Structures are given as structure tokens and as C-alpha cells.
Amino acid sequence: MSSFYGIELGIRALRAFQIGLDVTGHNVANVNTPGYTRRRILFAPTPEYAINPRLRVGSGVMAQSIQRLRDMMLEQRIDAGAADFARLDTLREQLQQIEGLFNEPGELGISARLNALFNAFEELATRPDSMAARQSVLQAATALADAFRSLHREMTTKESQLMEQAQARIAEANQLAAQLGRLNEQIRAATSSGAEPGDLLDQRDQLIARLSELVGARAHYAQDGSVMVYVDGHTLVQDGAAFPLPTTLDIANRALDNTPTDIRIQSGELRGLMDTIANLQSYRAELNTLASTLITQVNAIHSTGYGLDNNTGYLFFDGTDASNITLHADLSDPTHIAAASVPDAPGNGGVARALADLRTTPQGALGGMSITQFYRNLIGRVGSDAQISKNRAEAQQLTVEHLRMLRESVSGVSLDEEAANLVKYQRSYQAAAKMISAFDSLLEDVLQFVAPR
Numbered sequence: 001m002s003s004f005y006g007i008e009l010g011i012r013a014l015r016a017f018q019i020g021l022d023v024t025g026h027n028v029a030n031v032n033t034p035g036y037t038r039r040r041i042l043f044a045p046t047p048e049y050a051i052n053p054r055l056r057v058g059s060g061v062m063a064q065s066i067q068r069l070r071d072m073m074l075e076q077r078i079d080a081g082a083a084d085f086a087r088l089d090t091l092r093e094q095l096q097q098i099e100g101l102f103n104e105p106g107e108l109g110i111s112a113r114l115n116a117l118f119n120a121f122e123e124l125a126t127r128p129d130s131m132a133a134r135q136s137v138l139q140a141a142t143a144l145a146d147a148f149r150s151l152h153r154e155m156t157t158k159e160s161q162l163m164e165q166a167q168a169r170i171a172e173a174n175q176l177a178a179q180l181g182r183l184n185e186q187i188r189a190a191t192s193s194g195a196e197p198g199d200l201l202d203q204r205d206q207l208i209a210r211l212s213e214l215v216g217a218r219a220h221y222a223q224d225g226s227v228m229v230y231v232d233g234h235t236l237v238q239d240g241a242a243f244p245l246p247t248t249l250d251i252a253n254r255a256l257d258n259t260p261t262d263i264r265i266q267s268g269e270l271r272g273l274m275d276t277i278a279n280l281q282s283y284r285a286e287l288n289t290l291a292s293t294l295i296t297q298v299n300a301i302h303s304t305g306y307g308l309d310n311n312t313g314y315l316f317f318d319g320t321d322a323s324n325i326t327l328h329a330d331l332s333d334p335t336h337i338a339a340a341s342v343p344d345a346p347g348n349g350g351v352a353r354a355l356a357d358l359r360t361t362p363q364g365a366l367g368g369m370s371i372t373q374f375y376r377n378l379i380g381r382v383g384s385d386a387q388i389s390k391n392r393a394e395a396q397q398l399t400v401e402h403l404r405m406l407r408e409s410v411s412g413v414s415l416d417e418e419a420a421n422l423v424k425y426q427r428s429y430q431a432a433a434k435m436i437s438a439f440d441s442l443l444e445d446v447l448q449f450v451a452p453r
Helices: 003-027 072-101 110-126 130-191 198-214 267-303 349-358 371-411 415-450
Strands: 039-045 048-052 056-059 061-068 218-221 227-231 235-236
Touching: 003 039, 003 061, 039 198, 039 218, 061 227, 072 130, 072 218, 072 267, 072 371, 110 130, 110 235, 110 349, 110 371, 130 198, 130 235, 130 267, 198 218, 198 227, 198 267, 227 267, 267 371
Parallel strands: none
Antiparallel strands: 039 061, 048 056, 218 227, 227 235
């Protein structure tokens, strides 16, 4: 055994505790870094020294490894939960915006303007020869047609915006997939030496988490630290290669058009946008059905009546649905409004009364509901869908927050714990330094004894 054995033992301890201090300092420095995973140093004794076959002496300590504290099963649960929350929260946010397009309840909404038109018809039925009543009908009908066209235009614009957002999510997912492929290669190169590249793995997990939020991606972890990422049956990332998602949306099937098999989007922001677009298309179809029925029924009744000029066959509305409904050119003259059911009867308001009765008349094209009832049902559905998505998003948020709290207890940095570790390693370092000092003093005494000056 060397005379310097004790000093070598102390030096090993100094090196090990210095690494412990460095690791603890790294944890403290990244306490507020998003996605950072706490590190823990593992110590191990160095190989013993055999003085003789019956006597073995320890040779000190070494820093065996730096462990990254991460529960990957919990991470997969969090990613899946976060993907569902992203879908529901996106749907909640967008449906609330769509609900605002309807301006209900309010004076500018279609409901108020439908009632205004039917009220004007009722007033006309009591005063069929009044030009003021006829002007009220024209004003109410014009305002209603404007409201239909405006809402349809806003819904169409909103759909275009949602489509653009969906394309942006796909583009972001493809970009992240390319980054993850390059990161796979870096992680493999770093782990080939047996060390764990903690910071690279943190970056990898953040990319996977974002891909889950975007398109509901799932990850399979390999032993070398690399990952394979899937979306439905599509391999998005494998080894160092990325295979981009197609950009053609199939809203009806909530999928991306792909050859040979479409890629179904089960969760994530993209699924939330797809669900929103499908709902919006359904709302707009019902709005068109309502406008088309209104045009057809009002024209059918109005064309049988007589205006103040004793002519009949005048149409009231022009257009086919909510996108192009407008007053017919026949009504450019208020006297053409057909209020009477018989000619030469300016005081007759039979047709005006029939038009007013459309407010409550069941319509086969509307599933047996009246025009006003059908619109109330549409508004109720929009509000119900928005409220349900809000409730589901809030419930899912609580689940995700609970899982993230569990992760924080495993992977998060506790300043109290790190402060205790700093004191522990500091004291250990000081003790090792004193041990070296003691051995140095003993060695000096030995040298003085065997080689006195």
C-alpha cells in the first residue's frame, strides 16, 4: 500500500462530493426551467485494496452515475390526458366564439328580427291599407335578411379561420417531428458511452408533450433513449427520420387523407378544431334550412295575395338560403306587398294574417317545428354544446393538474431538499479536505522521522 494511499482516498472523496455539489447547483439553477427534470447523484465505493488474503481495505468513494428522476409511465398518462384536455379546451374556446356570432339574446339577433317581422305582419293585418305599416314590414324584412346574410358570412369566415388554424397545427407537428428525429440521433450518440444525456432527454420529452397536445401523438421509448412516435397508425418519427402528416382534412371522419389508410385524429388541438368545424358546418346547414323554409313559405303565401294595385303573384323574398336571402325586386314598391286575400279589398288583411301565423305554424321541412321554434332550438343547441364542452374541459383539466402534481413530486426541484443536499455535500467536502490534511500531516511526520534534517 502506498504511503500516499490516504491522500488518494481523500482526493476521490473530494471529487465525488464536488460532483454532488455541481449536480445540486444545477438543480437549483433550473428550479424555474419548464420541463426540467431533477437530477440525483448516485455514489458507490471504489474497489477494495487487498493488503493480504485475509485483509481488504476500502479505497474510497466515486460518483457512479447521475440519475434523471422521471416516471415514464406517468409521463405517458400525462401526455394522453393533456391531449384530451387540448381537444376539449380548443372545442370549448371555439364554440364560445361561435356562440357569440349569433348575438343571442339581443336586438341584433335573428330571433328578435324574426319576431319583428311577424309583428309587422300582424300590424299590417289590422291596417292593410296603411303605408306606414307596409314600410314597417319592409324595414323588418330587410333587417332580417341582412341578419341572415351577416351570420352566414361570419360563420363562413370562421370556418376558413379554423381551417387555417388546423393547417398551422399540422405544420407545427411536422416541424416538431423533424426536430425530434434529429434529437433522436443526438441522444443515441450521447448514450453510446453509457451516460444519460439528461438535458437532451428533457428536450425530447417536451417535444413529445407538445406533439401530444397538437395531434394526440403517442410515443414508444427505446432502450437507447430514442423514441418512435405514432399518430393513429401513422409513424411520425422513427430513429432519425420524420414522416410528415398529410395536410388534407377529412372533417366528416376526423381524419387526414393519406395513402393507403387515412390517419384518424383522436385527440389534441387538431381534433378539437375538427370537431368545431363539424359543429359549425352543422349549425350553418340548419341556418340555411331555416332561411330556405322562410323564403319558400313566405313566398308561397304572399304570391296568393293582392297588393294595393290589385295585382297578385308578387314574391316577397329572393334567394335560396341564408347566404343570399334578400327582398325580392317585386317589393320595390310598398303597394306590392300582398296583404289582402281577395282583389279590390284594400281593407282585407287575410294574407298578412296568414303570414303572421307562420310564427307558430309547424313546418315539415323543419321537423314539425315552427320557424321561430326551430331557430330557438338551434340557439339552444349551440349554447348547450358550448356549455357541455366547457364542463368537460374543466373536468379534464382537474385530472391533468392532478397528474402533473404527481410528476412534480417525482421530477420537480424542491429548494428545501436541494438546500439540505448542499449542506450535506459541503460538510462532506470539508471532512474529506480535513482527512487529506490529516494524512498530509502524518506523512510529513514520517518523512521527518526517516529523513531528519
